[in-house]
Amino acid sequence: MDDDERPEQADHDEPANSDDAGSDDAGRESNDELADEFAEDLDGLSMDDLGAAYARVAAEHDPEAFAQPEEAVPEDGISEADTVDEEQEESDEDEALVTPEAIVEAALFVGHPENKRFTEQRLASLMRDVSPEEIVLLIDQLNESYKEADQGLRIMRDEQGYRMSIAPEVEAVRRSFLGKVRETRLSQTAIEVLSLVAYQPGITAQKVQDQRGRESGPLLNQLVRRQLLRMERIKPPEGGRAIPHYHPTERFLVLFGLETLEDLPQVDEAVREP
Incomplete structure (x- = not known):
């Protein structure tokens, strides 16, 4: 083949124009931003949003292009819409049964x-x-x-x-299936601390100590370890370190045969005052 008939070869070694490269980079950045925007929007979309968007587009464009074909009525005279209405009524009746x-x-x-x-x-x-x-x-x-x-x-x-x-x-039935709760032996001082927390749920260690007139921290820790009390740390309104507050646990209620703390025996309010 002569040189004149030979097709021209594209020169692939020519470096890309710097302006074109900048344009490509800008285009990629724009596409990335668009992808991010769609990813963020898709997180909050639902089928209701999709239907509303479709209806909005249909209203803004040619109505005939979105017109629904007329429903053919079968020979028995019962249309599909009538069947849907009956199914909806049955569904509503079922929901009414859920009180x-x-x-x-x-x-x-x-x-x-x-x-x-x-x-x-x-x-x-x-x-x-x-x-x-x-x-x-x-x-x-x-x-x-x-x-x-x-x-x-x-x-x-x-x-x-x-x-x-x-x-x-x-x-007793629960214990027969899960095994008997291990015997819990408490000293009189531990019972004393436990009673203060039971009648004053949310009490602090300092208040327990003030009411007993002696150190109570080790006893409170022991009752927490035995899962008769639970500790919740709460920051005071004025700020500062969180202060432990103590509450009776579900195990406490079970062991004492109580449904709620309101079932505790009534005592003189003066004794319960923190």
Whole structure:
């Protein structure tokens, strides 16, 4: 082949123009920023957002392009829309069977995903048109129904919220399955400290010491180790280091056959005053 007929070879060794390179870099940066923006927006999107966006685009453009084909009515005279309406009515009837009591009971039975107590506010948020005050009444009704039916379940409440548990009178059955709770022997001074915390949940070590008139830190630590008390560190309003506060535990309630701290024997308020 002659040199004149030979096709021209593209010169690939020519260096890229600096302006073109800068433009490419700017384009890549712009694309990266756009990708980041979409990634951030997609996190908050839902199917409802998608449907709303489609409807908005349809309204702003040619309506005929988005027109739905007319529904063909079958020979029996029952359209697909009529069938959907009937199914929706059946679905609404099924939802009506799910009562607020059933929702509260199911939530407490399954438990909090983070192993926390349920508060009245959290339970009320699971339903429409139900207040936290009504949740308290619903729980009272459920507990009454458990007692009347001789069921072994109870809904317990402490300072953190509500939980589903077994009734104290069937604790022996639980022990037969899980093994008997190890005997806990407490000295009289330990019982004294335990009683101060039980009647004044959230009390500090300093207040326990002031009321007893002697050092109580080692005894409080021992009761925490035996899981009869739990410690919660709270920072004072004026700032500074967090101060330990002590509360009775669920094990304390079980060992003493109590449903809540309100079942503690009544004592003179003067004795309980911190």
